Amino acid sequence: MSSGKRSRVTIMDVAREAGVSYSTVSRVINNYKHVSPEKRQRVLSAMTRLGYVVNQQARSLAGGRSQVIGLLVPTVGNSYIGQIMQGIDEELAAAQYDLMLYTTHRQRTKESVYVATLTRGMTDGLLLLLPLGASAYLETLRNEQFPYVVIDHQEIGGTGPAVVSTNRQGGYHATEYLIELGHRRIGHIAGTPELSSAAERLDGYQMALAHHKIGFDPALVVNGDFQTHSSYDAANVLLDLPQPPTAIFAGSDLTAFGAVDAIRNRGLSIPGDISVIGFDDLPEAASMHPALTTVRQHLLEMGRVATRMLLQYINDPDCERGQVVMDTELIVRDSCSVPKR
Amino acid sequence: MSSGKRSRVTIMDVAREAGVSYSTVSRVINNYKHVSPEKRQRVLSAMTRLGYVVNQQARSLAGGRSQVIGLLVPTVGNSYIGQIMQGIDEELAAAQYDLMLYTTHRQRTKESVYVATLTRGMTDGLLLLLPLGASAYLETLRNEQFPYVVIDHQEIGGTGPAVVSTNRQGGYHATEYLIELGHRRIGHIAGTPELSSAAERLDGYQMALAHHKIGFDPALVVNGDFQTHSSYDAANVLLDLPQPPTAIFAGSDLTAFGAVDAIRNRGLSIPGDISVIGFDDLPEAASMHPALTTVRQHLLEMGRVATRMLLQYINDPDCERGQVVMDTELIVRDSCSVPKR
DNA sequence: ATGAAAGCGCTAACAG
DNA sequence: CTGTTAGCGCTTTCAT
Numbered sequence: 001m002s003s004g005k006r007s008r009v010t011i012m013d014v015a016r017e018a019g020v021s022y023s024t025v026s027r028v029i030n031n032y033k034h035v036s037p038e039k040r041q042r043v044l045s046a047m048t049r050l051g052y053v054v055n056q057q058a059r060s061l062a063g064g065r066s067q068v069i070g071l072l073v074p075t076v077g078n079s080y081i082g083q084i085m086q087g088i089d090e091e092l093a094a095a096q097y098d099l100m101l102y103t104t105h106r107q108r109t110k111e112s113v114y115v116a117t118l119t120r121g122m123t124d125g126l127l128l129l130l131p132l133g134a135s136a137y138l139e140t141l142r143n144e145q146f147p148y149v150v151i152d153h154q155e156i157g158g159t160g161p162a163v164v165s166t167n168r169q170g171g172y173h174a175t176e177y178l179i180e181l182g183h184r185r186i187g188h189i190a191g192t193p194e195l196s197s198a199a200e201r202l203d204g205y206q207m208a209l210a211h212h213k214i215g216f217d218p219a220l221v222v223n224g225d226f227q228t229h230s231s232y233d234a235a236n237v238l239l240d241l242p243q244p245p246t247a248i249f250a251g252s253d254l255t256a257f258g259a260v261d262a263i264r265n266r267g268l269s270i271p272g273d274i275s276v277i278g279f280d281d282l283p284e285a286a287s288m289h290p291a292l293t294t295v296r297q298h299l300l301e302m303g304r305v306a307t308r309m310l311l312q313y314i315n316d317p318d319c320e321r322g323q324v325v326m327d328t329e330l331i332v333r334d335s336c337s338v339p340k341r
Numbered sequence: 342m343s344s345g346k347r348s349r350v351t352i353m354d355v356a357r358e359a360g361v362s363y364s365t366v367s368r369v370i371n372n373y374k375h376v377s378p379e380k381r382q383r384v385l386s387a388m389t390r391l392g393y394v395v396n397q398q399a400r401s402l403a404g405g406r407s408q409v410i411g412l413l414v415p416t417v418g419n420s421y422i423g424q425i426m427q428g429i430d431e432e433l434a435a436a437q438y439d440l441m442l443y444t445t446h447r448q449r450t451k452e453s454v455y456v457a458t459l460t461r462g463m464t465d466g467l468l469l470l471l472p473l474g475a476s477a478y479l480e481t482l483r484n485e486q487f488p489y490v491v492i493d494h495q496e497i498g499g500t501g502p503a504v505v506s507t508n509r510q511g512g513y514h515a516t517e518y519l520i521e522l523g524h525r526r527i528g529h530i531a532g533t534p535e536l537s538s539a540a541e542r543l544d545g546y547q548m549a550l551a552h553h554k555i556g557f558d559p560a561l562v563v564n565g566d567f568q569t570h571s572s573y574d575a576a577n578v579l580l581d582l583p584q585p586p587t588a589i590f591a592g593s594d595l596t597a598f599g600a601v602d603a604i605r606n607r608g609l610s611i612p613g614d615i616s617v618i619g620f621d622d623l624p625e626a627a628s629m630h631p632a633l634t635t636v637r638q639h640l641l642e643m644g645r646v647a648t649r650m651l652l653q654y655i656n657d658p659d660c661e662r663g664q665v666v667m668d669t670e671l672i673v674r675d676s677c678s679v680p681k682r
Numbered sequence: 683a684t685g686a687a688a689g690c691g692c693t694a695a696c697a698g
Numbered sequence: 699c700t701g702t703t704a705g706c707g708c709t710t711t712c713a714t
Contacts, residue, residue, distance in 0.1 A: 008461060010707055021685045026709060034683050053457040057398045057407065058707035061690045066398065068441070068463075076426050082418010089444050098463075100409070101442045103430050116394040120349060122409075122439075122463075232628060264630040287573060289605040351691055362701040367693060375699050399691030402706045685714080690707105697702075 009052045018046035029054060060122070068098040069310060070123035074130055075103065078228075078254055079282045080299065084129060084151060087303025095311055097124075104132065119146045125310045127151060130195060130226075147313035149306045152297075154196045154323055161313065161321040163306040167197045170295040170328035171204025171249070172211075174277045177293075177330060178247045179212045182338045183275065186214075187238040187245035189255050191226040198226065201251055201279060220245055224255050231258030239266060246339040247275035253282040253294055260288075260335075275336035279328075291333035298326050350393045359387035370395060401463070409439040410651060411464035415471055416444065419569075419595055420623045421640065425470060425492060428644025436652055438465075445473065460487045466651045468492060471536060471567075488654035490647045493638075495537045495664055502654065502662040504647040508538045511636040511669035512545025512590070513552075515618045518634075518671060519588045520553045523679045524616065527555075528579040528586035530596050532567040539567065542592055542620060561586055565596050572599030580607060580615075587680040588616035594623040597633055601676075616677035632674035639667050 011029070015022035020039055027035050028043040035043075046052075060066035071088060073081055092099055100123055115137045118126060125147035131138065138155060141148045150162040178186050188205050191198030202221065209216050219241060222234040231250065235258060238245055250256035256278030263274050270276055270290055278285060281296035305324060312319055352370070356363035361380055368376050369384040376384075387393075401407035412429060414422055433440055441464055456478045459467060466488035472479065479496065482489045491503040519527050529546050532539030543562065550557050560582060563575045572591065576599060579586055591597035597619030604615050611617055611631055619626060622637035646665060653660055 008707090012707080022708090023686080023710085024684060027684085030709080036683065039684085051457065053461050055402075055461065055707050056463055057402045058690090059709075061396075061398045061402050061692090062707075062709040063690060064709060071442075075423070076417055077420045077423010079418045082416070085417050093444075099442045101412075101440045103434075116392065120394050120396065122397055229624070229628065258628075261628055261630050283570070287570070287599075287602055289602050349691090353691080363691095364693085364702080365700060368700085371693080377699065380700085396691050399706090400693075402708090403691075403693040404706060405693060683714100686712085688709105688711085690709085693704100693706085695702105695704085698700085 008055075009050045010055075011052075013050055014043060014046045014052050017050055018042040065124045065314070066122050067096060068100050068123050069125045069127060069307075069314075070100045070102055070118055071127045072102045072104055072129060072131060074132060076101070079284060080226075080252065080254055080280060081129065083282065083299035084303040087300040087305075088127060088307045089303075091304045091307035091311070095307075097311070115140045119144055125149075125314045127306055127310055128153075130197075132192060132194060145317065147310055147317070149310045149313070151302055151306045152195075152197050156196060156199075159323055161309060162323040163302045163309065163326065164197065164323060165297045165302070165326050166328050167200035168204040168207070170279060170297070170330075171201035172208045173204075173328075173330045174201075174249050174279065174295050175205045175208035176212070177332070178249060178275060178277060178336065179208060179214065181247070181275065181336060183245075183247040184214055184339075185217075185220065185243060185245040185247075187220045187222070187235075187248040189222055189224045189231050189234045189238070189248065189250050189259060191224060191251040191255070193223065195226075198251055205249055224251060224258075226252045226255055228254045228258040228261075231255040232262045233258075235259035235262035239263070239268075245274070247277070247336065250276060250278045253278040253280040253285050253292065255279075256292055256294065256335075257284070257288075260292075271335050271337035273340060275339070277336055281331055285331075286333070290335045293333045293336045294331050296329045296331045302326055349396075350391045351396070352393075354391055355384060355387050355393050358391055359383040406465045406655070407463050408437060409441050409464050410466045410468060410648075410655075411441045411443055411459055411462075412468045413443045413445055413470065413472060415473060417442070420625060421567075421593065421595055421621055422470065424623065424640035425644040428641040428646075429468060429648045430644075432645045432648035432652070436648075438652070456481045460485055466490075466655045468647055468651055469494075471538075473533060473535060486658065488651055488658070490651045490654070492643055492647045493536075493538050497537060497540075500664055502650060503664040504643045504650065504667065505538065505664060506638045506643070506667045506669050508541035508669070509545040509548070511620060511638070511671075512542035513549045514545075514669075514671045515542075515590050515620065515636050516546045516549035517553070518673070519590060519616060519618060519677065520549060520555065522588070522616065522677060524586075524588040525555055525680075526558075526561065526584060526586040526588075528561045528563070528576075528582075528589040530563055530565045530572055530575045530579070530589065530591050530600060532565060532592040532596070534564065536567075539592055546590055565592060565599075567593045567596060569595045569599040569602075572596040573603045574599075576600035576603035580604070580609075586615070588618070588677065591617060591619045594619040594621040594626050594633065594635055596620075597635065597676075598625070598629075601629075601633075612676050612678035614681060616680075618677055622672055626672075627674070631676045634674045634677045635672050637670045637672045643667055 011025045015025045128150045154162045224231045224234045278294035285292035352366045469491045495503045565572045565575045619635035626633040
């Protein structure tokens with residue numbers, strides 16, 4: 001409105017304009033009960049008249065909350081993360097929170113310093129997405145009683161605050177579906193082994209094989225990292241096997257995309273020559289050609305739920321913290337069929 | 342370290358521990374020149390001993406910078422944004438800045454309030470990625486002299502602080518390449534018209550046609566929004582034309598992905614039946630099958646450059662602000678060939 | 683119901 | 699080179 005320097009209208013200015021003390025203004029801002037309707041109205045109109053905007057820094061310094069939560073992600077830019085973040089964002093918007101984004105690879109700093117910055121810093125709580133090798137700081141967070149929720153991962157044997165899916169069942173169903181189609185040599189491109197979600201899917205895969213009396217061949221399991229690129233190579237390893245699989249259970253949809261590329265690049269067709277099943281059900285899974293059969297995980301909802309849990313922990317530090325498990329569902333589309341011969 | 346409540350070691354504690362005044366500690370933190378090496382050392386070691394971490398809120402309240410910049414994005418979760426964000430993140434990490442993420446669709450709030458929150462709020466500067474219909478707040482930012490840089494868009498006729506590519510040339514080259522291959526009916530799936538990048542690519546497309554004496558058929562240009570999903574529909578419109586194009590210039594790679602799906606879903610082959618060329622050169626472009634011929638834009642670098650510009654504006658409010666233009670480059674791969682007959 | 687006053691942790695003059 | 703002194707804008711007792 002005014003020129004040059006950003007005008008900083010403070011609580012004081014509002015108080016003067018409204019003819020009240022400045023603590024009354026504070027009360028109005030914080031929606032306190034005991035303020036006469038009349039004064040509240042005066043303050044409110046003074047605020048809009050002056051174009052007052054709270055200074056969050058001051059608020060949080062003075063002991064209030066910062067109204068920002070931090071999100072730690074390994075990377076951005078794929079729709080797996082996009083889906084989850086959308087859920088987070090929706091929930092945060094509703095609660096008037098802002099989002100601070102931290103990319104995990106940035107931890108060049110000494111880890112303890114990193115966590116300290118995070119917890120004593122400007123966030124009221126932390127959301128950790130697929131925290132690779134994060135156990136160290138998870139412990140710090142726990143010890144400091146800092147509010148946090150892990151998404152799509154749970155420490156081995158842990159029951160910490162987390163939102164996860166029924167990964168084992170999902171892996172089981174995916175594999176069983178392939179078996180029922182008639183496949184016997186089923187490859188699996190696993191995710192990063194430290195992630196519980198990856199480990200459990202692999203586990204489900206093995207359980208299904210065992211249940212159907214199919215011998216487990218370690219050569220059929222290759223390690224990926226849930227990303228498309230490395231999965232391309234992983235799929236090639238599988239295809240180069242003396243006795244290649246007739247179907248591949250990809251640890252994630254992103255993984256499946258890489259496998260699909262690898263298979264196509266050899267001139268093989270899907271599902272004609274090789275069947276592929278994914279995990280996640282990202283938006284692309286439905287639109288790609290052939291549409292990807294996959295195990296649906298409610299990604300967006302996981303983001304929302306995790307956020308709601310976190311907000312609850314922030315508001316009630318003593319509330320019980322546990323993990324919530326979301327279901328998964330086999331989505332049959334066009335990328336799997338009976339084995340070739 | 343201690344139990345329960347997060348221990349807050351302040352500058353005072355450090356001062357006491359080091360046996361200096363607390364402004365000396367502040368000087369050390371801010372790397373001021375005039376501190377005796379000896380005291381500086383004492384302070385430093387006291388800091389690590391106590392596990393001191395600066396309180397950013399207090400710092401910025403006291404007039405310093407907040408060390409956070411805000412990034413406004415329309416959405417996350419696609420690799421176009423991922424690439425740019427990676428560039429931003431790298432540069433920010435180097436400068437010890439944190440990133441606040443704002444999704445544009447969140448502006449339900451009155452726009453002026455939104456901008457006010459942003460500018461008087463907790464960020465030292467703003468990076469705007471593809472700000473749709475943002476002209477309104479761009480003006481506010483300009484008037485308030487708030488540091489900002491727009492990425493991959495420039496207001497029509499404007500020369501504001503922005504990082505853009507040679508979109509017109511890119512569009513021209515893409516189209517010309519198709520023409521030289523022998524195509525005469527070339528479709529274009531345009532991006533959101535308000536975005537200069539979209540408008541310029543369309544412009545380049547038309548210039549190439551004109552230059553090669555090919556009549557412009559408005560029916561061959563359909564509007565998309567740079568996203569994969571809508572592009573699927575757009576491509577279908579093109580394919581349903583009584584006289585469909587033999588080649589499609591997609592306004593972005595994401596657009597190309599949608600077009601590729603649409604084409605494949607009709608049982609048509611690429612480039613056999615239809616050639617497709619994209620714009621951006623996202624990582625997927627190289628790995629997909631067939632590999633996508635496209636116009637490369639240095640996305641990651643654009644993120645870095647924009648960030649460096651912003652940081653410079655923040656540090657030197659009086660420095661000149663202009664736009665920087667990055668080059669584009671035709672990357673020939675396998676998705677284009679001579680027309681069918 | 684409302685005002686006064688004391689900080690939150692830090693930066694930035696200001697004196698020495 | 700270093701200590702002292704004010705605030706930054708707000709939340710929060712504590713009185714009234």
